[in-house]
Amino acid sequence: METVAKKGLVTTTLLEQFKGIVGEQYVFADEESLEHYGHDETERILFLPEVVLKPRTTQEISDIMRLCNEHLVPVTPRGAGTGLSGGAIPHLGGVLLSTERLNAIIDIDERNLQVTTEPGVITEVLQESVKAKGLFYPPDPSSRGSCFIGGNIAENSGGPKAVKYGVVKDYVLNLEVVLPTGEIIWTGANVLKNSTGYNLTQLMVGSEGTLGIVTKIVLKLIPFPKYDLLMLVPFKSLEKASEAVSAIFRAGFTPSALELIEIDALQITSRMLDSYAVPIPDDIAAHLIIEVDGNNMEVLMQEMEAISELLQQFEAEDVFFADDAQQKAELWKLRRRVAEAVKTVGYTIEEDAVVPRAELPKLIHGVKELGKQFDFHAVCYGHAGDGNLHIRIKKEGIPNSYKNAEMQNILRELFLLVKSMGGTISGEHGIGLIQKDFMDIVFNENNLALMRSIKRVFDPNNILNAGKIFDLN
Amino acid sequence: METVAKKGLVTTTLLEQFKGIVGEQYVFADEESLEHYGHDETERILFLPEVVLKPRTTQEISDIMRLCNEHLVPVTPRGAGTGLSGGAIPHLGGVLLSTERLNAIIDIDERNLQVTTEPGVITEVLQESVKAKGLFYPPDPSSRGSCFIGGNIAENSGGPKAVKYGVVKDYVLNLEVVLPTGEIIWTGANVLKNSTGYNLTQLMVGSEGTLGIVTKIVLKLIPFPKYDLLMLVPFKSLEKASEAVSAIFRAGFTPSALELIEIDALQITSRMLDSYAVPIPDDIAAHLIIEVDGNNMEVLMQEMEAISELLQQFEAEDVFFADDAQQKAELWKLRRRVAEAVKTVGYTIEEDAVVPRAELPKLIHGVKELGKQFDFHAVCYGHAGDGNLHIRIKKEGIPNSYKNAEMQNILRELFLLVKSMGGTISGEHGIGLIQKDFMDIVFNENNLALMRSIKRVFDPNNILNAGKIFDLN
Structure with missing residues (x-):
């Protein structure tokens, strides 16, 4: 730009x-x-x-x-x-x-189910390294094949497994940080519970590189679940698909992934990948991708059946079960590459709104209404189980929201809607440069003043990633 | 005193x-x-x-x-x-x-699996209220029958379920807070994922009432697990019992509780409660209390059997299975009232050290050695699955550690040991008044300076719970 x-x-x-x-x-x-x-x-x-x-x-x-x-x-x-x-x-x-x-995995501690790593390790590399020892580090953004674990900490990333396993903040035990003034601290201890002083570990996670540079990371790991099952469920109605999401949790199930993809997004991605592994019928509005995992296959099969049955109440069409590892990989590839695919055809503006899970239908409806009102097209997809929706916007002649008055106006409407539902601006992408002008929607001035003062405590000269999240004034 | x-x-x-x-x-x-x-x-x-x-x-x-x-x-x-x-x-x-x-439960949101509550609600009351709707709020300290949810947030409490379900911080979504200067803020949003600004929610949790007064709390809930199984496992060797703890996790099991109680503590409690429901043989050094929970009874039975079998490698004696709800309640009562019981017989000083789980045997051994060296008696119990050990100390003529030079010296040795294992001072009780002089053991001066400056940002006149966690200087 x-x-x-x-x-x-x-x-x-x-x-x-x-x-x-x-x-x-x-x-x-x-x-x-x-x-x-x-x-x-x-x-x-x-x-x-x-x-x-x-x-x-x-x-x-x-x-x-x-x-x-x-x-x-x-x-x-x-x-x-x-x-x-x-x-x-x-x-x-x-x-x-x-x-x-800074790309070394320093130590995989199999006795304590922990890993100590440098920030420049690719998330997928870290995951595969601990998986080789039967251990699981769940949070993985769609970009896991290229993103760094340090960046994941800066943004408090989530990914599809967050719905069952939580986000980055739930796995970070301790951080070595270089402060903007050059001093080096460790924020916590290598322990599962900690009530010792202010939680600077959690203050660093999601602070988007504005408070310090993370140089070593101690993460909690869990045993890798033995089995998983994956299905793709088509719906003729986008509303019904999103209503089904919260019904699954209310019925007592906790899937290990529960993603929603609007049909436009799936078709664009499928075409880009030249993928025919997954059937995409014509008259469908949206799909849910549902995964369950655990250590007992019989229990998982029962769960999947019970969920499928429940979904009939929401007019689900014929369910596609991923039969083997290859089909699962194919389906996940489709999901993971949506952002990239829709960007290539003009959906360059991405929002990352998050609302309480059951408000998802209302949010999607609201997005579509805004689209009519302000003449833009939006495709929705993302981590429906968390109420975290990625909204990709395509508006003729406006490829950026950054410093574009018209688009800023549209986004303000969107975030006001999100806020009215108890939600907030970003679930996992962060505020950074492009959403900072909307912070006043979700935080009052007293809160923002605290955040700015905390920034000044860490970075008195405002030199580290200044002007991200908010401007100092 | x-x-x-x-x-x-x-x-x-x-x-x-x-x-x-x-x-x-x-x-x-x-x-x-x-x-x-x-x-x-x-x-x-x-x-x-x-x-x-x-x-x-x-x-x-x-x-x-x-x-x-x-x-x-x-x-x-x-x-x-x-x-x-x-x-x-x-x-x-x-x-x-x-x-x-401020003792009202404001709203149990069954659609979104959330509860909004005031801080003065007793933790057990909150738990029972959401359980009546099939929902689960796991963190409950031993004092759950009398403690308040607001206090739990101030201390980032844990309790026996933390080993599977996490501590308070893992359930707090959003807080209404009165700042020391009187302003009112909400810290976050009612959502499961949040990457919007600094995580003031997590900064408040565990800040021990020094940064603000929490007046409303939004908590995440999960579906209540349908079944649980509970067993008491005796060991003739305290070391073996503590070694068994990490072996259980390394084998891929995640119990919903894994507690350790030294025999002295159990006997004192059993006598105080006049309890004969649970057999306590003579030649035993320590017990593990192990619970598993889930939605499939058959799977749980298999898990319990597999764990029992594994424990034979650590010379476990005959396992006592709690047969029914009453026996389970009796066993939990024994565990929950240990602190109170040992206090009545002179163990008035309680430490709350936490180490990486597999270092537990080393910590217990170290405590006993310190006891010999400094002439005190200690009983150990607590949340072994988290590496969080409660160490109750009885030293003739010294009922308080607070401002007692001799006891401060002993505790410094203890915390240096804990730190050397990657651990820290408090897992769930907080620093408060009595441990603040040990903060320099686990944090360097740059870190402590940041914490003090954060305190000043929130409380410029140092009026709210001043002199807790650290002194300003």
Whole structure:
């Protein structure tokens, strides 16, 4: 969208000092690097940093922060750059600090069911490493094949398993953090329960890289469930599909995934992937993807049958059961690649609203009504079991919500609706750059003042990912 | 232990203003009231407040806080006074603010599996109310029959179910809070996932009434599991019993409770309760209480059998299965009343250390060694599945750790040991008044400086539960 290169903050002297800290080969100022690190997966926004640094250690990051804090140089920390709210975009120029070289899994503690890792490990790599030891780290965003665990912590990511297993915050036990002023702390302890002082661990999780740079992470693990079953359930009515979601929980079931995909989104993705493994009939409005998991296959089969039966009350059509590992993988691939697919055909604006689960039908209805009123098209999909809906918006001539007055107006209406249902702006993508102007909808001024003051406590010179979540004023 | 009545902070004018806010009949300054509200269940410590206030509404609490903030009067908030770290003790005199009249369950939302409640509701009352609708709120401290849900939030309480279901922090979605300066905020939203701004909800949970007074609480609920099975497993060796704990999890089981009780503690409790329902053989060193729960009885029976079999490797003696609801209740009563029982026979000092689960044998061994070295007797019990051990200490002539140099020295040794294992000071009781001098063991000065600064952000005049967790300096 925009290319603003704020120059002159990183002086030649500073550049030399950076080289001294991380080594000359890990300081990048070439055009290609600057452009690569100037954007993430958010809409179509580009801001060039002045320099990209790739430190290897906590100490190097500490040294960089001290220097930048002293010279008031903005620093934008970055994981894999898969974020959807602009958290890793260096909109103030300055230093882009990539954590990609802090990529070691330090210790898988099988005695205590814990893993200690660096932030630059790809989420899927971490998952597979612990799975090899029979252990399970559930939270995985759709981008798990490329996103970093450090970024997941910054955004408090969720993913499809959150409905049964919780989100990132439920697995983080302890964090090593470099503060914006360069000091290093551990936030907690490697324990399952902790009532010792303020919960700085949870304050860091979801703080979008504005309070510190996470350099080591201790995560809780659980035993990997032995079996899972997966089905795709078509509905002719979008309302009925979304009503069915809360009925499943009210009946006492806790699926390990409960996703909703509107038909447009599924068809676009299916076409992009050239996938014929999953049948998509013509007259369908939406699908639910339902997974159950556990250690007893017979119990799971009973559960799936009972859920299928329950869904008949909501006019579900013929259920498609994924028969084997390949079909399951195919179905999950379809779900995971929806965001990417719909973006390619113009749905560039993504919202991440979350409401109490049973309000989902009302939210979807509201989105469609807003679409008519403001002349945009929206496809809905996402983590229905959590009440977390991804709303992808396509509006002729407006590919970005960022700084677009018309789109800002539309989104304000959307978030007012969400708030009226007890919901909030973001369930798992964060606020970052593109939603910060809506914080007043869900928090009063006293609350926002507390958040700003906390930011000042951690970052007195406002140099670390400044202007994300909110502006200081 | 001590009775210090700091007088003169609450002037006659202020007293009249308090009466104007809460009504004359809810302002108490008689000796009996002051003494009742001058202590909680911590050791043997008494500090009298000048006045006890019992407001009914958020607005009344806000008015009280504005007034106290203006006049720099210390305020100690209090739930049911069942705390074990002195969090509710008015050690600076001033105002004791009881939340006991904010005792309404506002709404049980069966559609969304949530409950909205005031803080003065007894935890067991809340549990039973939602259970009547088939719903489950798992965290319940041993004091669940008398403690308040607000106090549970202040301490981030756990209880026996935490091992499978998590602690209070895992159920709190949203809080209405009166800040020390009188402003009112909501911390979050009524949703299962939230990546919108800093997690002030989690910052409040476990902050021990130092950052604000919680006046409304939105909790997540889950479906109540249909069945549970309970067994008591004796061991001749305390080490073997504690080694068995982590083996159970490593084998892939997740019991809904896994408690350990040393034989002394069980015998003392059994005698106090005059209980013969549970057999306690002579030559036993410790017991594990193991519960599994779920929706399929057959699966549970298989699980229990498999666990029993596994325990044979750790030289478990004959397992006692609780046959019916009454036996289960009896066994849980034994466990829940241990703290009270051992206190009556001189074990007045209670520690709440928590370590990674597999380090439990090392911790217990360490405690016993310290006992020999420093000439004290300790009984251990608690939430072994979480690595959270309650250590009750009896030392001739020293009933309090508070301000006792000899005992402080002993506890410092204990917490250094705990820290060396990756553990921390408190798993569920909080730091309060009596453990604050040990915070430097588990947090570095940069971390403590952040916590103090956060306290200042919320409470610029340091009037709300000042001198708990840490002193400002």
